[in-house]
Amino acid sequence: MSDDVTKVAIVRCERISEACAGYGCLTAFNDRRVKFEEIGDAELVGFFTCGGCPGRRIKRLVKKLQSKDRAPDVIHLSSCMLYDEEQDYISCPAVDEIERMIESMNIKVERGTHH
Numbered sequence: 001m002s003d004d005v006t007k008v009a010i011v012r013c014e015r016i017s018e019a020c021a022g023y024g025c026l027t028a029f030n031d032r033r034v035k036f037e038e039i040g041d042a043e044l045v046g047f048f049t050c051g052g053c054p055g056r057r058i059k060r061l062v063k064k065l066q067s068k069d070r071a072p073d074v075i076h077l078s079s080c081m082l083y084d085e086e087q088d089y090i091s092c093p094a095v096d097e098i099e100r101m102i103e104s105m106n107i108k109v110e111r112g113t114h115h
């Protein structure tokens with residue numbers, strides 16, 4: 001893969017992952033829909049849960065990804081971490097802090113994946 005390919009990782013809610021196999025996030029990425037519509041050439045280099053409130057293992061796993069050849073350029077916070085009126089999701093209370101923490105590691109953050 002060339003350097004023109006955007007390396008993407010997705011972090012999602014540990015609690016909601018108990019009832020979610022990741023289909024929505026992964027098909028949105030594979031089909032370049034919704035939050036991935038404009039992404040162009042991209043590959044998924046990480047897909048992991050936060051580890052439980054308040055995002056317990058995100059920093060550790062992001063560091064691990066950063067140590068790899070294919071370190072992420074951007075990390076998407078999954079739609080399940082964000083309030084969704086239609087689906088009645090409660091947004092993650094730590095989402096702002098999680099976003100700041102990832103950005104402090106020099107990685108761009110995008111909010112949302114499939115809705």
Ligand code: SF4
Pocket residue numbers: 012013014015016050051052053054055056081091092093094095
């Ligand atoms: S920190 Fe946010 S994303 Fe992680 S389990 Fe708690 S509510 Fe879900």
